[in-house]
Amino acid sequence: MTLQTQRRSMVALLLVALSVAAGGCDAMRKNEFFARHISDEDQNVVARKRWDNFRGNVRLQMAEQHIRSGRFDEAEKVLSEAREMMPDEPEVLRLSAELHDQTGELTRAVTEIESYMALAPDNVEGRVLGGRIASRAGRIDDAIMWYRGAVELAPDEPDYRLKLAECLMARGDGTEALAVIEQYTQFEASVPLRQLAMEICDARGDADGAARHARAVAQIAIGDEAIQERAGIILANARAFEDAIAVLAPVIRRYIELPAMPAKDGSVSATVAPVEAIQAYAKSCIELNRDAEAMRVLKVAIREDPSDQVMWSLYCRAAIRADKLDTALEIVATFNRRNEPIPEMLVLEAYVYFLRGELNKARETADRALKIDPGFEAAFLLKAKASRDARDEYVPARRRAPRWEDVAGTLLGRRRDAEHELALQRQRYSSTVPQPSQIAIADEESGR
Numbered sequence: 001m002t003l004q005t006q007r008r009s010m011v012a013l014l015l016v017a018l019s020v021a022a023g024g025c026d027a028m029r030k031n032e033f034f035a036r037h038i039s040d041e042d043q044n045v046v047a048r049k050r051w052d053n054f055r056g057n058v059r060l061q062m063a064e065q066h067i068r069s070g071r072f073d074e075a076e077k078v079l080s081e082a083r084e085m086m087p088d089e090p091e092v093l094r095l096s097a098e099l100h101d102q103t104g105e106l107t108r109a110v111t112e113i114e115s116y117m118a119l120a121p122d123n124v125e126g127r128v129l130g131g132r133i134a135s136r137a138g139r140i141d142d143a144i145m146w147y148r149g150a151v152e153l154a155p156d157e158p159d160y161r162l163k164l165a166e167c168l169m170a171r172g173d174g175t176e177a178l179a180v181i182e183q184y185t186q187f188e189a190s191v192p193l194r195q196l197a198m199e200i201c202d203a204r205g206d207a208d209g210a211a212r213h214a215r216a217v218a219q220i221a222i223g224d225e226a227i228q229e230r231a232g233i234i235l236a237n238a239r240a241f242e243d244a245i246a247v248l249a250p251v252i253r254r255y256i257e258l259p260a261m262p263a264k265d266g267s268v269s270a271t272v273a274p275v276e277a278i279q280a281y282a283k284s285c286i287e288l289n290r291d292a293e294a295m296r297v298l299k300v301a302i303r304e305d306p307s308d309q310v311m312w313s314l315y316c317r318a319a320i321r322a323d324k325l326d327t328a329l330e331i332v333a334t335f336n337r338r339n340e341p342i343p344e345m346l347v348l349e350a351y352v353y354f355l356r357g358e359l360n361k362a363r364e365t366a367d368r369a370l371k372i373d374p375g376f377e378a379a380f381l382l383k384a385k386a387s388r389d390a391r392d393e394y395v396p397a398r399r400r401a402p403r404w405e406d407v408a409g410t411l412l413g414r415r416r417d418a419e420h421e422l423a424l425q426r427q428r429y430s431s432t433v434p435q436p437s438q439i440a441i442a443d444e445e446s447g448r
Helices: 003-069 072-085 090-102 106-119 124-136 140-153 158-170 174-182 191-204 207-220 225-237 241-257 275-287 291-304 309-321 325-338 343-356 359-372 377-391 404-410 419-431
Strands: none
Touching (some): 003 072, 003 090, 072 090, 090 124, 124 140, 158 174, 191 207, 191 225, 207 241, 225 241, 225 275, 241 275, 241 291, 275 291, 291 309, 309 325, 309 343, 325 343, 359 377
């Protein structure tokens, strides 16, 4: 290539480069013009949107504060303003659902939370709120669906499992409810979940399971008297009487020994009695032949509330178990002076007469109970037994009676109200003469 040719090529390349550079500058000028044109057109819209979002978020914060403080009218007004400013914001729907849940407008709350979850399906708080709303609306299946979703998204959150298990129990799915809470990794140390497991087993009649969980609850919640009290009651229900006494003893001791506290106005009010705990403790003491301890505690409780019929029944029962029949009659007489006679106490009185061999009095007293409550089976059977023994030629000084535990069991509210059952018992006694060992004043196996 000659020198002249090379010079021509270099000139051509230079011209091309200059042309491209000129075209690029022209394009840049055009782009800058376009950008300036767009900004001039839309800057007001962008600024307005940003301003609306800022104001809307402020409104949402205000609405949440109003809801927490119970100012529902103000919350609804502020939410309406936020909805106008941010029509596509899911948080508006969530707060609206919470507001209407608080005000009891559950149908609207359900609609709002369903709309919210369509936009935010993976929001755990939304699922929990949906479960709460559905539960309050009586839609248990929907509540289970919402809470189940929350557990799937946050399996390590015990509160979600607790709520799901409670809804499953409301539907009658005790087995699944127990499985849900036992699958929690920290179940062994969780007081709320352990306590719910205790209640589930108690409701299902699983005495062993209830006692096992109650013992664990009592150990891990040693400083909570309310939980200790409930665990002790469950242990008594499960017939774990030794454990029940051990758990309830501090509760009973504080109740008896704690002096009455003066109120702000200077008056002195009595300590509120833990009624269920006292009854469970006394029952456990009676079952373990610690009748004197049962009577000591019951005497204090009756002094504070002489109208509690269960306390009187247990008090009389403890006296009978301790073979203090005269004391038992005095207890019944004192109750009748302070209260209207009731079938339960009359049957206990009749039972004492039966044990003393005073069969006519036993029959007459049982008949008084039947006049008050003709369907009270314990009174009918005791009357029948006293009448049969009164016709016997041999009348021992102390007769072999039906188990006193069975009689007293009916006095704790376990009755059979069905008319056909009473008819069957009457038929049996009219056609056969059962042996004393076959008599059961209240059949515990029947669940009364």
